[in-house]
Amino acid sequence: MLTLIRGANLYTPSPQGQMDVLIAGSKVIDFRTEIKLESNTEVKIIDGRGSILAPGFVDSLVHITGGGGEAGFTSRTPEMNLTDATLAGITTVIAALGTDSSSRTLTNLVAKAKGLKELGLNVFCHTGSYHLPAKTLTGSITNDLMYIDEFIGVGEVAISDHRSSQPTVQQLAELAAEAKVAGMLSGKKGIISIHVGPIDSHLDILHDVHNSTDISLSQFYPTHMNRNKALLDAGIDFCKAGGTIDFTTSTTEYDLAHGEYAAARALAYCLEHGVD
Numbered sequence: 001m002l003t004l005i006r007g008a009n010l011y012t013p014s015p016q017g018q019m020d021v022l023i024a025g026s027k028v029i030d031f032r033t034e035i036k037l038e039s040n041t042e043v044k045i046i047d048g049r050g051s052i053l054a055p056g057f058v059d060s061l062v063h064i065t066g067g068g069g070e071a072g073f074t075s076r077t078p079e080m081n082l083t084d085a086t087l088a089g090i091t092t093v094i095a096a097l098g099t100d101s102s103s104r105t106l107t108n109l110v111a112k113a114k115g116l117k118e119l120g121l122n123v124f125c126h127t128g129s130y131h132l133p134a135k136t137l138t139g140s141i142t143n144d145l146m147y148i149d150e151f152i153g154v155g156e157v158a159i160s161d162h163r164s165s166q167p168t169v170q171q172l173a174e175l176a177a178e179a180k181v182a183g184m185l186s187g188k189k190g191i192i193s194i195h196v197g198p199i200d201s202h203l204d205i206l207h208d209v210h211n212s213t214d215i216s217l218s219q220f221y222p223t224h225m226n227r228n229k230a231l232l233d234a235g236i237d238f239c240k241a242g243g244t245i246d247f248t249t250s251t252t253e254y255d256l257a258h259g260e261y262a263a264a265r266a267l268a269y270c271l272e273h274g275v276d
Contacts, residue, residue, distance in 0.1 A: 099130050106135060110125060145182040145190060193223065
């Protein structure tokens with residue numbers, strides 16, 4: 001089945017202008033200013049004029065089995081539905097456990113991931129959770145990454161947060177070293193997703209690991225970096241030292257009023273301050 005989208009504002013992700021896009025099944029096979037087909041070609045035509053057409057977005061941190069629970073059992077949030085992602089243009093998610101790794105489990109996480117994959121979503125997972133020692137499915141991080149397709153890293157490990165397990169430099173260094181080797185053996189990235197809380201220590205412990213070992217800052221992927229200006233400034237320093245940071249795109253009026261930067265504003269701020 002051919003689908004022809006006419007006159008959409010195309011991003012690849014760089015802007016291409018107003019384009020026609022031809023799709024065969026689920027594959028883009030051509031795009032140009034105007035695509036002409038033979039009159040006897042069976043094709044579904046979609047009017048894309050006035051719309052943006054872009055590759056699917058990747059959400060690097062999703063609690064697909066639900067989150068919350070920090071105000072008791074009634075505060076637990078439900079599992080993610082497929083349309084929670086697709087209606088927002090998201091085609092790939094990275095799933096992880098958070099504060100609750102007791103009622104939310106890695107077996108549940110992987111099972112949910114497999115179910116969403118069967119529905120057409122690209123889903124990957126992190127082993128572990130907020131706390132150290134890291135919980136695993138097979139007994140080791142290395143085996144989780146080597147033998148379970150969905151696992152690509154570890155996380156989200158919490159730092160600078162009262163909800164963390166208060167990890168030490170040595171604990172994080174050992175975790176990063178195992179994740180890196182596990183990634184090498186499995187052909188995966190093997191990074192550590194880092195939940196960064198509001199405490200003023202910010203990313204200090206990650207720099208301490210880097211400065212005291214051979215582990216590079218790129219082994220860590222800190223998120224929630226738009227929580228406030230001080231943390232964002234620490235993130236800029238982290239990027240300039242060789243790291244990468246991530247922003248939270250969902251927010252509330254309350255959070256914005258109390259210092260959080262909206263993701264778009266945080267991105268612009270980083271670009272203005274020399275982050276590439």
